[in-house]
Amino acid sequence: MEEKDEQFQKIEQEEGKKREIDLNTLFPQKGYDLNHLFPDEGTKRLLYELRRNKRDIERFIKSLHVEEE
Numbered sequence: 845m846e847e848k849d850e851q852f853q854k855i856e857q858e859e860g861k862k863r864e865i866d867l868n869t870l871f872p873q874k875g876y877d878l879n880h881l882f883p884d885e886g887t888k889r890l891l892y893e894l895r896r897n898k899r900d901i902e903r904f905i906k907s908l909h910v911e912e913e
Contacts, residue, residue, distance in 0.1 A: 864885075865885075865888040865889060865891075865892045866879065867879050867882060867888060867891060867892075870891070870892060870895055871891075871895075
């Protein structure tokens with residue numbers, strides 16, 4: 845059992861390395877290095893999720909306006 849847990853953690857770590865979030869790409873309009881300001885991966889994921897949720901909400905609102913017309 846412990847070996848499976850260790851293998852699972854290694855796989856998660858490898859996937860996490862592949863999915864590194866570049867905040868400068870996510871928010872290109874900012875004039876400073878966001879990756880330097882927010883080095884913590886948890887914070888980067890939070891900002892990524894917020895950006896994604898905002899986009900989804902904007903799409904939803906836009907679809908509501910189309911139906912009203």
